[in-house]
Amino acid sequence: xxxxxxxxxxxxxxxxxxxxxxxxxxxxxxxxxxxxxxxxxxxxxxxxxxxxxxxxxxxxxxxxxxxxxxxxxxxxxxxxxxxxxxxxxxxxxxxxxxxxxxxxxxxxxxxxxxxxxxxxxxxxxxxxxxxxxxxxxxxxxxxxxxxxxxxxxxxxxxxxxxxxxxxxxxxxxxxxxxxxxxxxxxxxxxxxxxxxxxxxxxxxxxxxxxxxxxxxxxxxxxxxxxxxxxxxxxxxxxxxxxxxxxxxxxxxxxxxxxxxxxxxxxxxxxxxxxxxxxxx
Amino acid sequence: xxxxxxxxxxxxxxxxxxxxxxxxxxxxxxxxxxxxxxxxxxxxxxxxxxxxxxxxxxxxxxxxxxxxxxxxxxxxxxxxxxxxxxxxxxxxxxxxxxxxxxxxxxxxxxxxxxxxxxxxxxxxxxxxxxxxxxxxxxxxxxxxxxxxxxxxxxxxxxxxxxxxxxxxxxxxxxxxxxxxxxxxxxxxxxxxxxxxxxxxxxxxxxxxxxxxxxxxxxxxxxxxxxxxxxxxxxxxxxxxxxxxxxxxxxxxxxxxxxxxxxxxxxxxxxxxxxxxxxxxxxxxxxxxxxxxxxxxxxxxxxxxxxxxxxxxxxxxxxxxxxxx
Amino acid sequence: xxxxxxxxxxxxxxxxxxxxxxxxxxxxxxxxxxxxxxxxxxxxxxxxxxxxxxxxxxxxxxxxxxxxxxxxxxxxxxxxxxxxxxxxxxxxxxxxxxxxxxxxxxxxxxxxxxxxxxxxxxxxxxxxxxxxxxxxxxxxxxxxxxxxxxxxxxxxxxxxxxxxxxxxxxxxxxxxxxxxxxxxxxxxxxxxxxxxxxxxxxxxxxxxxxxxxxxxxxxxxxxxxxxxxxxxxxxxxxxxxxxxxxxxxxxxxxxxxxxxxxxxxxxxxxxxxxxxxxxxxxxxxxxxxxxxxxxxxxxxxxxxxxxxxxxxxxxxxxxxxxxxxxxxxxxxxxxxxxxxxx
Numbered sequence: 001x002x003x004x005x006x007x008x009x010x011x012x013x014x015x016x017x018x019x020x021x022x023x024x025x026x027x028x029x030x031x032x033x034x035x036x037x038x039x040x041x042x043x044x045x046x047x048x049x050x051x052x053x054x055x056x057x058x059x060x061x062x063x064x065x066x067x068x069x070x071x072x073x074x075x076x077x078x079x080x081x082x083x084x085x086x087x088x089x090x091x092x093x094x095x096x097x098x099x100x101x102x103x104x105x106x107x108x109x110x111x112x113x114x115x116x117x118x119x120x121x122x123x124x125x126x127x128x129x130x131x132x133x134x135x136x137x138x139x140x141x142x143x144x145x146x147x148x149x150x151x152x153x154x155x156x157x158x159x160x161x162x163x164x165x166x167x168x169x170x171x172x173x174x175x176x177x178x179x180x181x182x183x184x185x186x187x188x189x190x191x192x193x194x195x196x197x198x199x200x201x202x203x204x205x206x207x208x209x210x211x212x213x214x215x216x217x218x219x220x221x222x223x224x225x226x227x228x229x230x231x232x233x234x235x236x237x238x239x240x241x242x243x244x245x246x247x248x249x250x251x252x253x254x255x256x257x258x259x260x261x262x263x264x265x266x267x268x269x270x271x272x273x274x275x276x277x278x279x280x
Numbered sequence: 281x282x283x284x285x286x287x288x289x290x291x292x293x294x295x296x297x298x299x300x301x302x303x304x305x306x307x308x309x310x311x312x313x314x315x316x317x318x319x320x321x322x323x324x325x326x327x328x329x330x331x332x333x334x335x336x337x338x339x340x341x342x343x344x345x346x347x348x349x350x351x352x353x354x355x356x357x358x359x360x361x362x363x364x365x366x367x368x369x370x371x372x373x374x375x376x377x378x379x380x381x382x383x384x385x386x387x388x389x390x391x392x393x394x395x396x397x398x399x400x401x402x403x404x405x406x407x408x409x410x411x412x413x414x415x416x417x418x419x420x421x422x423x424x425x426x427x428x429x430x431x432x433x434x435x436x437x438x439x440x441x442x443x444x445x446x447x448x449x450x451x452x453x454x455x456x457x458x459x460x461x462x463x464x465x466x467x468x469x470x471x472x473x474x475x476x477x478x479x480x481x482x483x484x485x486x487x488x489x490x491x492x493x494x495x496x497x498x499x500x501x502x503x504x505x506x507x508x509x510x511x512x513x514x515x516x517x518x519x520x521x522x523x524x525x526x527x528x529x530x531x532x533x534x535x536x537x538x539x540x541x542x543x544x545x546x547x548x549x550x551x552x553x554x555x556x557x558x559x560x561x562x563x564x565x566x567x568x569x570x571x572x573x574x575x576x577x578x579x580x581x582x583x584x585x586x587x588x589x590x591x592x593x594x595x596x597x598x599x600x601x602x603x604x
Numbered sequence: 605x606x607x608x609x610x611x612x613x614x615x616x617x618x619x620x621x622x623x624x625x626x627x628x629x630x631x632x633x634x635x636x637x638x639x640x641x642x643x644x645x646x647x648x649x650x651x652x653x654x655x656x657x658x659x660x661x662x663x664x665x666x667x668x669x670x671x672x673x674x675x676x677x678x679x680x681x682x683x684x685x686x687x688x689x690x691x692x693x694x695x696x697x698x699x700x701x702x703x704x705x706x707x708x709x710x711x712x713x714x715x716x717x718x719x720x721x722x723x724x725x726x727x728x729x730x731x732x733x734x735x736x737x738x739x740x741x742x743x744x745x746x747x748x749x750x751x752x753x754x755x756x757x758x759x760x761x762x763x764x765x766x767x768x769x770x771x772x773x774x775x776x777x778x779x780x781x782x783x784x785x786x787x788x789x790x791x792x793x794x795x796x797x798x799x800x801x802x803x804x805x806x807x808x809x810x811x812x813x814x815x816x817x818x819x820x821x822x823x824x825x826x827x828x829x830x831x832x833x834x835x836x837x838x839x840x841x842x843x844x845x846x847x848x849x850x851x852x853x854x855x856x857x858x859x860x861x862x863x864x865x866x867x868x869x870x871x872x873x874x875x876x877x878x879x880x881x882x883x884x885x886x887x888x889x890x891x892x893x894x895x896x897x898x899x900x901x902x903x904x905x906x907x908x909x910x911x912x913x914x915x916x917x918x919x920x921x922x923x924x925x926x927x928x929x930x931x932x933x934x935x936x937x938x939x940x941x942x943x944x945x946x
Binding site: 124125126130132133214236 | 767773775783882885886904919927
């Protein structure tokens, strides 16, 4: 498929376009916050706390006088950071495990896949709770927990599709030509599995953002003065009767980011391979 | 007449617009008679069969008439059609692997229409299901009735399918490629079974197949379809001995010789069958036909009667005669 | 799902006939095999939970008491908790106790952990059940509705709503519910739990918003699964067979389509249960419900490691147990799955 046709089809896929716009907005917000925010995100200004939205503070200020717009922009950074690292951990270890399982087969495959199934009993949040119980709260532990929970998901996708690739003629031919299993996995399996992995990575990115928000809301993720949408919500909840609007903005930001990534993932799935059907 | 189909047309909405997949098909069938509908995939033969059952895909529209036992099926409402389906008209499908519900025992699936149409109790219906399994030649029917589809072989499943269709003693059985998915050795047994059981109880049979040999052996009458159109029809002996339509001739020439693999597709005809959305307004075989003239592509050829009820739709029959 | 891969490929002709086959034997054998697997999975899970809390850097007693504790008090606590014994001895003592119903002593509450957990479970279990009920009812209804109207406006609306449901974090949805129903309309309490002794109505009233927050968000995923599973089944040949028998669309849906769609739906529900447990922890926090989640957080704050260990093990065991029952239910529905274990 040529690039031209890809973009032509992409433009006609409404969900994909909306998703791409939302994700672009998320990235733009994070990038902008690196060079400019209306106020320093962490600046405490108690005399100006709980201000209504105004020209000076577009979305008002929170209970400590933080500018909400500045915090929202800076919060995008944490979301993206957690998403990239957690998905990265999942991709690196998951794809490696999946390739090994598909290439080696037999007992090794069974053991790896059974371990993957087993980890579904430990949702990311439970893992994070165990880690924070031991190591203390913090973004690093949250990322670690979310990343570890991603590993079996990528392993399963890689192995399932990898087995399909290995059964095809060109992989057989490569083996008959004396290529080693590592060479076949890297030259034949990986490129064929890549589209599905991209789609899955987009969706896991969304799930990672949700998980980070939940952990930070619970106080197990980002710590003050780090700006995080989840933490903003937990602060806002204490002033729900005084300033209910504070509980709305960060939630909308999370939902838009996640919606954008999900739509982008679904759109990519349609565009890259119509046969990859919804797994969710 | 048990069944009279007159000028039946079926339109189906596709991504490329509405497409006419059956074009003015007419045929008739009396009690106990057997009709074969032969054609390549995409010829409209399966859609014709589904139209008789009132089971066309959602969005399909029909015109013409299907008179069955004096009533026009196209004018019946859904509830009236339901009463006929599985009771007066039954259908045997192509894939015995997937046409049976994997979660229900064979006995339960055979009993279902009996409970529905005959009002039998569960116990009576199951006892009848066992008798039907015995009738279609399954050994140890009591245990087979308790078995699930995945525990039977393809041939056994198709026998169960036949038992299901026979349950309410329908007047018409439509078998859509009943043996295509089966092993060669089993095909003949299943076809003989369908023919025998139909003859025993004076049921009419419509056998839909891409394989002219299957039709020749099992059907008194034949209807040759191509591109949604009934090209030629008549008594099987007449049509095979004196084929009038160039398409039928090509079909006969493309027929596998004795000893060749059965079920071979009809690929020896030059060119390709008309594709979706590209249905011509004239004869669908025009262009692929060696006798094509300009007039072929302009209008749907009218039926030409050739003695008895032997019919062919071709404006070049004379030329075809000379070419032969 | 655990340890069993459900491969739905058609049975090969060679294995289609088994002359010694009877239905009860097959199910019994499957149950037995699956039960052994359950025990093995639980044992493995306990080793993992124990192991994670075991590999913590430094001494557990040190973690519990904080950096300021003197070496003597650390050593004394370590001895009291049995931390000066070998790893295997401690694992055996822990798991042996749990099997006897003795969950050990809470260091912070200075009381047995068993009753502590039971008291919290009286809030968390009804919450989880209520949420699951809401999820199932909403998702099945919406999924079936959408599948029957594929591509039409009803389907599009359901899919759009579920897409939003996927994007909304459950704790934010919980906060919004509080904003609307508790702060604005004052229809329900904004949090807290009066206890079951305050009467069924008031207790359930305190649980209804948390259950809605959990259940509705969870329903988004299950709606999509239900829709796609049902669409897959409705394309199957046996659906046409059922209609050819004269069954109505409605009867075909209930008798033939839905049961076949149920195994994938149940499997996803089992996997979702882990998310439900995690979600319950968060939502309990939003509504300050005295459930298991709160106990875990308090225990983390108190550095009460044994309580964390017991609670995590319990939650993991519940997830594994639920998936065991899901597998059994799937095998009861689908005869093809019973053979897979052998």
